[in-house]
Amino acid sequence: xxxxxxxxxxxxxxxxxxxxxxxxxxxxxxxxxxxxxxxxxxxxxxxxxxxxxxxxxxxxxxxxxxxxxxxxxxxxxxxxxxxxxxxxxxxxxxxxxxxxxxxxxxxxxxxxxxxxxxxxxxxxxxxxxxxxxxxxxxxxxxxxxxxxxxxxxxxxxxxxxxxxxxxxxxxxxxxxxxxxxxxxxxxxxxxxxxxxxxxxxxxxxxxxxxxxxxxxxxxxxxxxxxxxxxxxxxxxxxxxxxxxxxxxxxxxxxxxxxxxxxxxxxxxxxxxxxxxxxxxxxxxxxxxxxxxxxxxxxxxxxxxxxxxxxxxxxxxxxxxxxxxxxxxxxxxxxxxxxxxxxxxxxxxxxxxxxxxxxxxxxxxxxxxxxxxxxxxxxxxxxxxxxxxxxxxxxxxxxxxxxxxxxxxxxxxxxxxxxxxxxxxxxxxxxxxxxxxxxxxxxxxxxxxx
Amino acid sequence: xxxxxxxxxxxxxxxxxxxxxxxxxxxxxxxxxxxxxxxxxxxxxxxxxxxxxxxxxxxxxxxxxxxxxxxxxxxxxxxxxxxxxxxxxxxxxxxxxxx
Numbered sequence: 001x002x003x004x005x006x007x008x009x010x011x012x013x014x015x016x017x018x019x020x021x022x023x024x025x026x027x028x029x030x031x032x033x034x035x036x037x038x039x040x041x042x043x044x045x046x047x048x049x050x051x052x053x054x055x056x057x058x059x060x061x062x063x064x065x066x067x068x069x070x071x072x073x074x075x076x077x078x079x080x081x082x083x084x085x086x087x088x089x090x091x092x093x094x095x096x097x098x099x100x101x102x103x104x105x106x107x108x109x110x111x112x113x114x115x116x117x118x119x120x121x122x123x124x125x126x127x128x129x130x131x132x133x134x135x136x137x138x139x140x141x142x143x144x145x146x147x148x149x150x151x152x153x154x155x156x157x158x159x160x161x162x163x164x165x166x167x168x169x170x171x172x173x174x175x176x177x178x179x180x181x182x183x184x185x186x187x188x189x190x191x192x193x194x195x196x197x198x199x200x201x202x203x204x205x206x207x208x209x210x211x212x213x214x215x216x217x218x219x220x221x222x223x224x225x226x227x228x229x230x231x232x233x234x235x236x237x238x239x240x241x242x243x244x245x246x247x248x249x250x251x252x253x254x255x256x257x258x259x260x261x262x263x264x265x266x267x268x269x270x271x272x273x274x275x276x277x278x279x280x281x282x283x284x285x286x287x288x289x290x291x292x293x294x295x296x297x298x299x300x301x302x303x304x305x306x307x308x309x310x311x312x313x314x315x316x317x318x319x320x321x322x323x324x325x326x327x328x329x330x331x332x333x334x335x336x337x338x339x340x341x342x343x344x345x346x347x348x349x350x351x352x353x354x355x356x357x358x359x360x361x362x363x364x365x366x367x368x369x370x371x372x373x374x375x376x377x378x379x380x381x382x383x384x385x386x387x388x389x390x391x392x393x394x395x396x397x398x399x400x401x402x403x404x405x406x407x408x409x410x411x412x413x414x415x416x417x418x419x420x421x422x423x424x425x426x427x428x429x430x431x432x433x434x435x436x437x438x439x440x441x442x443x444x445x446x447x448x449x
Numbered sequence: 450x451x452x453x454x455x456x457x458x459x460x461x462x463x464x465x466x467x468x469x470x471x472x473x474x475x476x477x478x479x480x481x482x483x484x485x486x487x488x489x490x491x492x493x494x495x496x497x498x499x500x501x502x503x504x505x506x507x508x509x510x511x512x513x514x515x516x517x518x519x520x521x522x523x524x525x526x527x528x529x530x531x532x533x534x535x536x537x538x539x540x541x542x543x544x545x546x547x548x
Binding site for chain 1: 533
């Protein structure tokens, strides 16, 4: 039996402190928490930074470190700093050192890095070791060279190596969401299908219960499967909440690919032990012939400046598309003549179809429209320059020549907001490796007061 | 006309990584599941997303009373053309479709 305590779906999301305390009292074998995902977009991997604030991260991490010290078991975080890039790992390591020096703790820290060298990835592509997953974008040597960060997603083997150092705390770069939970149960001989399935059910904390906000859950792994127990006083796990979690953010509800194989839950049985605990058996782990790790990469693709104007005049609202088309034509021509360069102007109509664009065929107009001007260009200076040329149009452009100059509402001065560099995800591929540790780097640091 | 949102208990769309979108229709009970599973075609859903039906994956999950669709994301998450970073708004397209 291995008991894994999962405080919440991600560090920075918050959790119910009483639920965490209840979990610690049950003497878990390890505390595991996820530090990120791609879900907030390419900026974080592109820049190697965290989505959550440093203060919130430090406050929650301090509490988890204290819980770990109380339980006397390892604490592990995967995908540190939202994206799991090396810089984001260093950021959390620095926060950890700060907390340790404030509390006077003695700690062994294992640091697992997932960042990949661009030139090594170009070589791997040339050797045929990088292959696309479904819906992957085309890649080339040039795109790989352009990535500001490439990370490989570590699996259970790399996490086990980190735990084998005897670390009190493991700070890992990009890992699969599940590997930080499955690693210890697998290492101790628990059922492999159950280990991966339980890890998938647990990766979002209490999301697979009736009280998603309570955060903390315990998963007990054993020789046949796993048992899920919510730690929140009001939270209940039911066969439905648990089995339905395989749907979540997963394109195939039966199969989950991981380094070294895949999980198949088609034969799983979900049994209510009582009104709040669920036991799952029959999940299957299918090892693969090749050992592959998934790659994620982001590259800088330009700079953006955004403006927002609000149109409330009924005649302009009724003719908003015509008005915008006319502005686009005139402003694009003017900017080409005056500054040249490569740029793109988009006017997105908030209150019309800004959310779904051309897919939205049933929108109903309101009394006002927000016109969001988005200028994308190859340099920050050019994007700002073109956005400034857009300004007089958004302020005063008339629907016809024969009317008084209108004036529209700007909520801010200046109306242009620089978004800085913009990034794109450019990899949905796997990398084949001979040895799981080949492309990951493990170091150990002993912290003393 | 009955819309899907009037029959289903919950319709949710989410990213399944930056390159895929997945939509879960929770029907609530066996009757609603039978009606929805039979009442919406993959061709209808492909039309909603303006994609080829061949790139749409469909799962009819009777045990869960869920019909699930997965498709390559209409725009890759976070590209300049993408309007919804988490992909949660696409569910509205299905909610408003006729059953």
